[in-house]
Amino acid sequence: MASGGVFDGEPPKKGQGLMSTEEILKLLMNERDKLNAAIAALSGGAKRRGRPPKSAKVASVATMTAPKPARKRRVFTAAQRKAQGERMKAMWAKRRAAAKKAG
Numbered sequence: 001m002a003s004g005g006v007f008d009g010e011p012p013k014k015g016q017g018l019m020s021t022e023e024i025l026k027l028l029m030n031e032r033d034k035l036n037a038a039i040a041a042l043s044g045g046a047k048r049r050g051r052p053p054k055s056a057k058v059a060s061v062a063t064m065t066a067p068k069p070a071r072k073r074r075v076f077t078a079a080q081r082k083a084q085g086e087r088m089k090a091m092w093a094k095r096r097a098a099a100k101k102a103g
Helices: 021-045 056-064 078-102
Strands: none
Touching: none
16 A cells, blocks of 8 residues: 555655545455455365365264164272272382383
8 A cells, every 4th residue: 555645544745635535445445355365265265174074964864863872881899999909009010120120
């Protein structure tokens, strides 16, 4: 844009008249076109990378089928938890001993 113009935030210089309405409209339209291009580029105008989304047909079929029942989680009993803890303590003690011996 021209320096000293209406859009520069500065008042027009001495001897320089105000811009005509046509000039202002032309500048505004150019600026609008630039903004529209930037918005299109940011909002997905570029090619999408990665796995494509499911099609509407596949998504509708998936919602119509009954959901699978959740798997039942296995729960350790207190005795199983204690035995597992003892095994892990022994494993780490063995590792520390091997590291101490090597290092």
